């Protein structure tokens with residue numbers, strides 16, 4: 019028996035806008051954002067064992083090992099707030115993780131749709147270098163494209179905005195390399211399953227959001 023849920027897998031280079039859109043979709047649909055990057059950063063901040071393990075990989079811009087990451091996502095998707103599905107942001111990141119996700123979701127109808135947010139490399143760099151993140155709630159801003167009302171201060175909770183360590187130029191270069199080598203093959207993987215839908219990520223935040231909402235209505 020299959021109990022059908024909605025699982026959205028957001029694909030795109032680092033900086034394409036996955037986190038921004040996942041948070042907006044969470045508000046519109048009630049499906050929770052499951053961001054592996056956010057979970058790792060939370061553990062880093064709280065100096066948990068998981069955070070200590072993830073740190074060296076994240077500092078280099080490499081992927082945290084699959085066994086740890088897959089276990090973490092399996093646990094997260096079993097939480098009660100994921101009973102109707104989830105918006106996955108930053109997972110899967112390679113073919114092994116994609117296969118593990120298919121196995122996890124098999125009893126629930128599998129991945130529903132895999133939107134690919136397209137963005138060229140030059141704009142990607144601009145997005146990443148201007149990104150600022152709230153230390154307390156994780157909200158994402160951009161110094162030019164999506165500035166907070168008061169510079170350096172989160173609109174939502176007044177938290178301090180900081181630049182992620184892994185948004186430094188050298189780490190960004192490795193993260194893009196890792197993306198093209200390990201994550202980009204997922205485009206073919208989901209295309210072959212008929213789940214891939216390309217979206218122009220160069221549009222304004224609201225336009226990308228509308229495109230995603232239209233897509234969710236159809237899937």
Ligand code: ADP
Nearest residue numbers: 033034035036037038145149159160163222223
């Ligand atoms: P990802 O989660 O894919 O790494 P983010 O959602 O963190 O990307 O977005 C990267 C940066 O680009 C952030 O600073 C965000 O505010 C900004 N951004 C996201 N979407 C858009 C957009 N459509 N137009 C302009 N800036 C955007």
Ligand code: AMP
Nearest residue numbers: 054055075076080081082087108109111
């Ligand atoms: P992100 O917030 O998605 O840009 O992720 C930040 C960093 O967290 C990545 O550069 C990786 O080091 C780690 N990370 C996030 N998601 C994954 C994943 N699915 N698999 C392995 N590492 C991940």
Ligand code: ZN
Nearest residue numbers: 152155172177
């Ligand atoms: Zn905040």
